[in-house]
Amino acid sequence: MSLLQITDLHAAVDEVEILKGISLTVNPGEVHAIMGPNGSGKSTLAQVLAGHPSYEVTGGSVTLDGEDLLEMEAEERAWAGVFLAFQYPVEIPGVTNAYFLRQAYNEIRKARGLDEIDPIDFIDLLEEKLKVVEWGPEIMERAVNFGFSGGEKKRNEILQMAVLEPKLAILDETDSGLDIDALRIVANGVNRLRRPDSATIVVTHYQRLLNFIVPDYVHVLAGGRIIRSGGKELALELEEKGYEWLTGPEAAVAS
Amino acid sequence: MSVTAAPALPFGAALAAARPGEPSWLAALRAAARERFVAVGLPTTRDEEWRFTPVAPLGKLEIGLPAAPGTLRPEALAPHDFDPAWPRIVVVDGRFEQALSRLPDSAAGIRVLPLSRAIAEGVPEVEKHLAKTVAPEATPFSALNAAAFTDGLLVVVPKGADPGQPIQFLHVATDASADALLAPRLLVVVGEGARATITESYLSLTTQRHVTTTVAELVVGRNATVEHIRVQRETDAAWHVGFTAVDQARDSHYRSFALSMGAHLARHNLHAHLSDENIETLLYGLSLTRGEQVSDTHSAIHHDHPNCNSWEVYKGVLDDRSRVVFNGKVLVDPIAQKTDAKQTNRNLLLSEDARVDTKPQLEIFADDVRCTHGATIGKLNEQQRYYLQSRGIAGAQAEQLLVWAFAAEVMTEILQPTVRKALEADVHARLGEMTG
Numbered sequence: 001m002s003l004l005q006i007t008d009l010h011a012a013v014d015e016v017e018i019l020k021g022i023s024l025t026v027n028p029g030e031v032h033a034i035m036g037p038n039g040s041g042k043s044t045l046a047q048v049l050a051g052h053p054s055y056e057v058t059g060g061s062v063t064l065d066g067e068d069l070l071e072m073e074a075e076e077r078a079w080a081g082v083f084l085a086f087q088y089p090v091e092i093p094g095v096t097n098a099y100f101l102r103q104a105y106n107e108i109r110k111a112r113g114l115d116e117i118d119p120i121d122f123i124d125l126l127e128e129k130l131k132v133v134e135w136g137p138e139i140m141e142r143a144v145n146f147g148f149s150g151g152e153k154k155r156n157e158i159l160q161m162a163v164l165e166p167k168l169a170i171l172d173e174t175d176s177g178l179d180i181d182a183l184r185i186v187a188n189g190v191n192r193l194r195r196p197d198s199a200t201i202v203v204t205h206y207q208r209l210l211n212f213i214v215p216d217y218v219h220v221l222a223g224g225r226i227i228r229s230g231g232k233e234l235a236l237e238l239e240e241k242g243y244e245w246l247t248g249p250e251a252a253v254a255s
Numbered sequence: 256m257s258v259t260a261a262p263a264l265p266f267g268a269a270l271a272a273a274r275p276g277e278p279s280w281l282a283a284l285r286a287a288a289r290e291r292f293v294a295v296g297l298p299t300t301r302d303e304e305w306r307f308t309p310v311a312p313l314g315k316l317e318i319g320l321p322a323a324p325g326t327l328r329p330e331a332l333a334p335h336d337f338d339p340a341w342p343r344i345v346v347v348d349g350r351f352e353q354a355l356s357r358l359p360d361s362a363a364g365i366r367v368l369p370l371s372r373a374i375a376e377g378v379p380e381v382e383k384h385l386a387k388t389v390a391p392e393a394t395p396f397s398a399l400n401a402a403a404f405t406d407g408l409l410v411v412v413p414k415g416a417d418p419g420q421p422i423q424f425l426h427v428a429t430d431a432s433a434d435a436l437l438a439p440r441l442l443v444v445v446g447e448g449a450r451a452t453i454t455e456s457y458l459s460l461t462t463q464r465h466v467t468t469t470v471a472e473l474v475v476g477r478n479a480t481v482e483h484i485r486v487q488r489e490t491d492a493a494w495h496v497g498f499t500a501v502d503q504a505r506d507s508h509y510r511s512f513a514l515s516m517g518a519h520l521a522r523h524n525l526h527a528h529l530s531d532e533n534i535e536t537l538l539y540g541l542s543l544t545r546g547e548q549v550s551d552t553h554s555a556i557h558h559d560h561p562n563c564n565s566w567e568v569y570k571g572v573l574d575d576r577s578r579v580v581f582n583g584k585v586l587v588d589p590i591a592q593k594t595d596a597k598q599t600n601r602n603l604l605l606s607e608d609a610r611v612d613t614k615p616q617l618e619i620f621a622d623d624v625r626c627t628h629g630a631t632i633g634k635l636n637e638q639q640r641y642y643l644q645s646r647g648i649a650g651a652q653a654e655q656l657l658v659w660a661f662a663a664e665v666m667t668e669i670l671q672p673t674v675r676k677a678l679e680a681d682v683h684a685r686l687g688e689m690t691g
C-alpha cells in the first residue's frame with residue numbers, strides 16, 4: 001500500500017484557489033522532489049499536508065497509510081507521523097529547545113499509547129540526535145529558534161525531525177540560505193534518517209540539494225498543478241532550461 | 256462589612272490607635288502624616304493617578320488595626336520560606352513574631368531587625384532615613400502608612416559589608432486581620448560598596464478581606480549592589496497598596512523584581528531616583544490576574560544626573576474579567592545627558608473580557624539620550640500555536656507552554672537562583688490553573 005496518496009487535491013486560502021487538482025502517490029522508502037516557480041503552491045501543498053488551519057481543502061482526498069489525513073488536526077497528523085520542516089521556522093522565546101523537544105517527543109509517545117520517556121534517557125537520545133546535525137549540546141538550552149540565524153533555524157528543523165522520527169517528512173526549502181557545509185550536514189542528516197518504511201518529500205529550487213538527497217521522482221508544480229513528473233534527470237533538465245520550457249508560450253505551443 | 260453608614264474618617268479607627276513610648280520625632284512624623292491623610296482623603300478615579308484603580312470604596316468600610324495578631328502553625332510558612340537557613344523577619348497581622356523569625360547575629364555591623372525594635376533601640380539610621388525616600392505626602396496611602404505603620408523591617412548593611420545570604424521579610428495576614436488595616440514598613444540602608452539581596456513577601460493565611468498598605472524605602476550607597484524581590488500573593492479578597500522607592504548613589508546597581516498575583520485590587524508604586532552618575536536601575540515585574548482582580552503598577556524613574564541606565568520590563572498575564580494597569584513614567588532632567596532608558600510593557604490576554612490600560616509617560620528634557628518604550632497587548636501567537644501543533648503539542652498543553660514561555664522570559668531576570676526557582680514553580684502552578 002502507498003504511504004501517502006493525494007488525489008485531485010484542491011485547496012484555497014482566503015477564498016483564492018491555490019491548489020487546483022494535485023495527485024501524487026508516495027510509497028514507503030521513496031524520496032520525491034517538488035520543484036516549481038515562486039508562488040506555484042509548493043508551500044501551500046506542504047502546509048495543507050501538515051494541517052495548517054488557514055488553508056481550506058475544497059476538493060480531493062489525502063490518505064496516510066490508508067487513513068484520511070484531511071480529517072485530522074495538525075497535532076493528530078504529527079502523532080500519525082507527518083513532519084513538516086518549515087520554510088520559515090517559528091521563534092518561541094522563553095522555551096528551551098530541550099524542553100520543547102521533550103514535550104513534543106512525549107506527546108507523540110502518549111498519542112501512541114506509550115509512557116513518557118525518562119528525562120535521563122531523553123538526554124541520551126538527544127546526544128545521539130545532535131550528532132545527526134553535528135551540533136554540540138549548548139543549542140538545547142537556547143530558546144526555540146530565538147535569535148537563530150536563518151541556517152541555524154533550518155538545521156534545528158532537521159534536529160527536530162531526527163528526534164521525532166516521522167513516517168512522512170516534508171522539507172520545505174530546507175536548503176535555502178544554507179552555506180555549503182550546512183547543506184552537506186542537513187542533507188547527510190536527512191539521508192541518515194531514511195528508513196525503508198518512511199518517505200521524504202523535498203521542496204527545493206536547487207539541483208545542488210538533489211546531488212546529496214537523490215530523489216526517486218521529481219515533480220514540477222506550476223499554477224497549482226503538477227505539470228510534469230519524471231526521474232532525477234528532470235531536475236537536471238530544469239536546471240539547464242528553467243521553468244519557461246514547461247510553463248512558457250513555447251510549452252503551450254508544443255502541447 | 257457590618258456597618259452601613261460611612262465612617263467620618265476613612266481608617267479613622269486605625270489612625271486613632273495609641274502608640275505609647277515612641278520617640279518624639281516619630282510622634283511628630285505620624286501626626287503630620289495623619290493630618291495630611293485627613294486633608295487629602297482617599298483618591299477617586301477622577302484623580303489621574305488613580306483613574307483605573309478604584310480605591311474610594313475603602314472609605315465606606317469601618318477599618319481598624321487587628322485587635323491582636325492571629326496565631327498560625329509555623330509549618331504554614333514553610334512553602335513561603337525560600338531557604339530555612341536564611342534570616343527571616345516575620346510580621347503577622349502587622350506585628351513582629353519573634354517565634355517565627357530568624358534574626359541573624361549582627362556580625363560586621365550588619366543589622367537586621369523588626370522596625371519596632373530598631374525604633375525602640377534608637378538605631379540612628381531609622382531617624383535619619385525613615386520617610387525620606389517615600390515622603391508621607393507622596394500619595395494618600397504613603398501618608399496613611401506613615402501615620403499608622405505598626406512594624407516592619409530594618410536592614411542596615413554598612414560600608415563594604417555583605418550579609419552573604421538573602422534577607423527575607425514575610426508579612427502574613429490571618430483571620431485576625433479581617434476588615435483591618437495592615438501597615439508594614441521596610442527601611443533598607445546599604446552602605447558604600449556593600450551588597451544585599453532582600454525578599455519582601457505578602458501573603459494571606461485567610462480568605463477574609465484586609466487592607467494592606469506598605470512602604471519600602473531603599474537607600475543604596477555608592478557602588479553598592481542590591482537585588483530586591485517583592486512578592487504579593489494576598490487573598491483575592493484583600494486590597495493591597497504598596498509603595499517602593501529607591502534612592503541610588505553614584506555607581507550603584509539596583510535590580511528589582513515584583514511579582515503580583517494576589518489581592519482583589521493591588522497597586523504598586525515603584526519609584527527610582529538616580530541621584531548621581533553611572534547608576535544602573537533594572538526593574539522587572541510580572542502580574543498574574545484572574546477573576547475580577549486588578550493589578551496596577553505605577554513606576555517612576557527619575558534621571559537627574561548624566562550617564563545612567565534604567566531598564567524596565569513589566570509583563571502581565573490576564574484571565575477572566577481581570578485588569579492590569581501600567582503607567583511608566585521616565586523623567587530625564589536637562590542635565591541628565593547620555594541617559595539610556597528603555598521601558599517595555601507586554602501583556603497577554605487569555606480572555607476576551609480582560610483589559611489592560613497601559614501608558615508610557617516619558618518626560619525627556621535632555622537631548623543626548625536614548626530613551627525608548629514599547630507596550631503590547633495581545634493574545635497567544637497563532638503561528639507559535641500552529642508550530643507547536645505541528646510537533647504534536649496541542650490544546651491546553653500548547654497554551655500552557657506558550658503562556659509559560661511568555662512569563663518565563665521575564666522571570667529569568669531574577670538573579671538569586673533559589674528565589675528564582677521557587678517563584679518559577681509558583682508562577683508555573685498558577686498559570687496551570689489559569690490555562691487548565
Ligand SMILES: Nc1ncnc2c1ncn2[C@@H]1O[C@H](COP(=O)(O)OP(=O)(O)OP(=O)(O)O)[C@@H](O)[C@H]1O
Pocket residue numbers: 013014016018036037038039040041042043044045087
Ligand atoms: N492569504 C492569501 N491570499 C491570497 N493568496 C495567497 C495567500 N497566501 C498565499 N497566497 C498565494 O498562494 C500562492 C502560492 O504560495 P506558496 O507559498 O504556496 O508558493 P511557493 O510555491 O511555496 O513559492 P516559493 O517558491 O516562493 O516559496 C502565491 O501566489 C501566494 O501569493
Ligand SMILES: [Mg+2]
Pocket residue numbers: 042043044087172173
Ligand atoms: Mg514556498
